[in-house]
Amino acid sequence: xxxxxxxxxxxxxxxxxxxxxxxxxxxxxxxxxxxxxxxxxxxxxxxxxxxxxxxxxxxxxxxxxxxxxxxxxxxxxxxxxxxxxxxxxxxxxxxxxxxxxxxxxxxxxxxxxxxxxxxxxxxxxxxxxxxxxxxxxxxxxxxxxxxxxxxxxxxxxxxxxxxxxxxxxxxxxxxxxxxxxxxxxxxxxxxxxxxxxxxxxxxxxxxxxxxxxxxxxxxxxxxxxxxxxxxxxxxxxxxxxxxxxxxxxxxxxxxxxxxxxxxxxxxxxxxxxxxxxxxxxxxxxxxxxxxxxxxxxxxxxxxxxxxxxxxxxxxxxxxxxxxxxxxxxxxxxxxxxxxxxxxxxxxxxxxxxxxxxxxxxxxxxxxxxxxxxxxxxxxxxxxxxxxxxxxxxxxxxxxxxxxxxxxxxxxxxxxxxxxxxxxxxx
Ligand code: GUN
Ligand code: ZN
Numbered sequence: 001x002x003x004x005x006x007x008x009x010x011x012x013x014x015x016x017x018x019x020x021x022x023x024x025x026x027x028x029x030x031x032x033x034x035x036x037x038x039x040x041x042x043x044x045x046x047x048x049x050x051x052x053x054x055x056x057x058x059x060x061x062x063x064x065x066x067x068x069x070x071x072x073x074x075x076x077x078x079x080x081x082x083x084x085x086x087x088x089x090x091x092x093x094x095x096x097x098x099x100x101x102x103x104x105x106x107x108x109x110x111x112x113x114x115x116x117x118x119x120x121x122x123x124x125x126x127x128x129x130x131x132x133x134x135x136x137x138x139x140x141x142x143x144x145x146x147x148x149x150x151x152x153x154x155x156x157x158x159x160x161x162x163x164x165x166x167x168x169x170x171x172x173x174x175x176x177x178x179x180x181x182x183x184x185x186x187x188x189x190x191x192x193x194x195x196x197x198x199x200x201x202x203x204x205x206x207x208x209x210x211x212x213x214x215x216x217x218x219x220x221x222x223x224x225x226x227x228x229x230x231x232x233x234x235x236x237x238x239x240x241x242x243x244x245x246x247x248x249x250x251x252x253x254x255x256x257x258x259x260x261x262x263x264x265x266x267x268x269x270x271x272x273x274x275x276x277x278x279x280x281x282x283x284x285x286x287x288x289x290x291x292x293x294x295x296x297x298x299x300x301x302x303x304x305x306x307x308x309x310x311x312x313x314x315x316x317x318x319x320x321x322x323x324x325x326x327x328x329x330x331x332x333x334x335x336x337x338x339x340x341x342x343x344x345x346x347x348x349x350x351x352x353x354x355x356x357x358x359x360x361x362x363x364x365x366x367x368x369x370x371x372x373x374x375x376x377x378x379x380x381x382x383x384x385x386x387x388x389x390x391x392x393x394x395x396x397x398x399x400x401x402x403x404x405x406x407x408x409x410x411x412x413x414x415x416x417x418x419x420x421x422x423x424x425x426x
Contacts, residue, residue, distance in 0.1 A: 070129025074314030216259025
């Protein structure tokens with residue numbers, strides 16, 4: 001049995017700081033330790049005590065750095081890595097101008113392999129150990145992503161993005177091929193190593209009712225899979241959905257009608273929701289995913305974080321609509337959007353959302369995004385003084401939160417001192 005002991009400051013959670021006072025569920029130890037046995041966290045406790053109890057463990061001392069759970073990105077598009085930060089468009093024009101031409105390239109397996117590997121390596125360099133990604137309509141794009149994640153032993157969620165209307169011909173499948181391809185890919189990948197398949201209709205404007213129904217039927221056959229899509233991101237998009245589905249009660253209903261609303265549903269953005277939509281999401285215990293850098297970059301609106309008091313809420317980059325691969329930058333943007341809506345999220349809440357909150361949205365709580373016994377040792381170690389600007393601010397810190405917050409607001413990949421995937425340093 002391999003036994004490792006990481007020493008440093010540790011940050012862990014025993015509950016949900018969006019629903020309970022953060023002070024009651026947050027654990028910080030300035031001289032902590034994380035014991036890892038065969039890639040799984042065996043204990044998080046006082047470093048000195050763990051060292052004495054396990055003299056046979058290989059020790060890595062991270063000094064003053066903060067050992068926390070690896071970040072979990074609950075919604076992104078790996079095929080958009082090469083066109084991140086494209087200028088000047090809002091959602092529908094942005095899709096047509098930048099996104100669809102780039103996604104058209106992913107029928108080429110070699111290109112898909114290159115971008116999948118590049119994306120996962122960039123994510124790891126930013127401390128993100130799990131990605132939840134849309135692929136493209138090409139099955140090759142799904143194989144490429146899961147293969148690249150498997151080579152890195154990363155837990156990922158992904159699926160073939162299905163579209164059978166309102167997209168270029170080269171990016172359209174049909175109701176039948178969407179069902180058939182998704183079913184084949186699901187059988188190939190779901191549960192293979194650390195891979196999780198998500199049934200993935202892009203959003204209702206690019207799927208006919210027939211395609212939504214076919215994917216709803218597939219989900220009914222595989223209710224253990226996640227289903228990911230987009231919901232209520234921008235006003236012109238919502239108006240378009242109303243035109244395309246005149247009989248639907250609201251945007252959520254365009255999924256609900258076709259069997260695409262359930263407890264393992266992941267709805268990206270969910271900014272402009274009506275009361276019925278919120279009630280239904282809560283009733284079925286579905287998750288919404290906040291993508292703050294995307295929401296400001298594409299000009300979508302201000303997510304209502306008070307939903308996290310009663311709904312599963314994940315945090316995500318949404319790259320390439322999002323403007324950063326960094327979950328630190330994503331937390332900063334979530335903080336800023338919270339401020340614009342009148343609520344200052346506490347650093348503990350931001351750190352929780354970026355790890356355990358996202359893991360909960362993915363129904364993988366306790367398994368990933370968690371610095372605690374029984375979780376896979378996907379770990380991120382933060383240098384809390386990674387730049388001169390951050391260091392001078394952190395030097396005045398009186399509490400751990402004063403020390404972490406400058407890294408959340410100003411940190412980037414330079415703050416990532418180490419990353420472990422299933423206990424292996426990367
Ligand atoms: N809605 C439908 N597709 C997309 C996408 O690729 N990115 C974002 N941000 N929203 C979408
Ligand atoms: Zn998206």
